[in-house]
Amino acid sequence: MSSSRKLSNEEVAALLEGLEDGALDVGTGVLPGKEYQPYALGNDDANLLGDLYTLRLINERFGRQFRNILLPMLRFAPRVQTMPPETKRFDEYLSGLDSFLSLTTLRVDELKGSILATVPARLISILVNSFFGGRGDSAVTRTSEFTPTEERIIQIVMEGATKTLSEAWKEVYEANFDVMASEMNPAFLSFIEGNEQVVICSFVVQLPFAKPAAIELVYPLQMLKLIAPLLRSKVQRIGENRDENWATRLRDAVLQIPLVIAPRVAEPTVNLTQLLRLQPGAVISIEAFNDIPIYIEGHPLFTGRIGEKDGKMAVSIID
Template identity: 45%
Template sequence: MASKKLTSDEVNALMEGLQDSPQAISIDVSSSEEVRPFAFGEDDLSLMGDYYALRQVNERFARQARSVFLPMLRIQPRITSFAPEVKTFDEYCASIDAFMNLNISRIEELRGPVLLTIPPKFISTLTASFYGGTINSGGGNRSEFTSTEERVIELVSDGLNDALMTSWRDLMPITLVEQGREVNTQFASVVDGAELVIICSFVVQLPGAGSDTIDVVYPLQTLKPIASQLRSRVQTDASHDNISWREQMEKAILNIPLNISALLGEPVMSVGNMTRLKSGDVVPIRINDGVTVKIEDRPFFIGEIGEVAGKSAISLQKRM
């Protein structure tokens, strides 16, 4: 439907109304206390860019953390990392439950803290599954952990700290030193409430048990010294320095079982003699001076038949 156009009389009436209206009042806001100057690009948040490198670290941490939970849950959990989010520490504390597992560690290289938060429901699920229960047996509302859960928390926090150090290795090697654990954010002295923190959230999904969120919280001042590295989209590949991976691969290869056989002789017999063989007959075998020793049906050594400690043995003489 076409819109109705104004007539010339209606337009003139509108113009007269505008002319008769009082002049717009100019408001001077220069003296207002709520107005303050702001220089774009000079705030702490812009130093970090889009957190590209930190998102890469989070993706690696999500993969590494699966190996921490797998022995306890006996299933492979699905862990999804979300984009980093910036809040004040007070805002973050207000967004989580008052009763949480809070693991405080120190990044030695950056001389700053990092906070790992795990919900109590997930701790109960891990504890029940670790001791033979079901994965959907989460606990209800409470205000403290049992001694058994404290032991599980210790195992999980140590494993996640190792996973976090491994995840940072491509960006820069870090060392996490545990400072303590708390169950209430009021006693978690990480930073002042007004300071900004970067929250990296990871959702752990289990079949039949819903999902839980684990947070890794970095104070902005902790990551500020490596702001240029966090903005960079080019990272060095430190996989060649992964000595542990090489050692595990070498150990796995050296433990591969191989079949070893010794060829004593190859007697020749006609078809006629073969058809006349019966139980008790003796087939003569001529053993040469050297016995061929094969590994996986491939000849490797020439040996000599003998006896050691009452058992038949072959002494390897030379390699073929």
């Protein structure tokens, strides 16, 4: 335990005198001769989120469902590859963007902020081309603004993305994403300051007749700090938010599985001598129309009785 005793005036004066006449070496502090760099407490925000394990899981859920948004336009389910989150300065991220692309700001009230969704113009042209029966290898024909058809495609993609994103976040944090604004040129984008850190989540769409295209979600690091413990945790909540639609679809699919019903009318027995004498025209007597077992996929589950209904042979389940 450290002592709480204060230095007396005489002791303070002796220390100051020693510093002035050189009796005390001022270079005897912590690790003398080492180089140091300034550090501001609280500014190393990236380390607060760890390896973003939970955000990776959210991205994987989003990537699996996002392909269903593109399916009606591409007329096939593309492969969407989820890339690891990357942290960098926002101005550095903007410098790597094309001068013409779809930039949509999504409001997240629960996190008191907003995120940015980017879609390359080339992918939008491909979606329009495929939607109207093309092969999906269209190139960008305009570099200043989107056509009304392209704007409608962007709207459809963003509407689906916001719903899918809310579902992907639901098991970790209840957050609703809503479209707030859109832009086509990064130079006119109003999002956050350029020196702020952001987390970029990329989703690469694999296309059979064109080069892959990446859709990106950009989270301000300052916004994610609000739920940093959740994003660092590798233990996820299970069962609190069940996917009722998935459970219903699974139940309906199971109920539609065809099963073979096989009533066994008789099972006579013969010895080996009789078996060797069997030939076309031989007659084996059976006890018909007694209670018979009914097999479902090879398992005896019911007892029935052979009869007739509407002029056809039928079996009635009696037990």
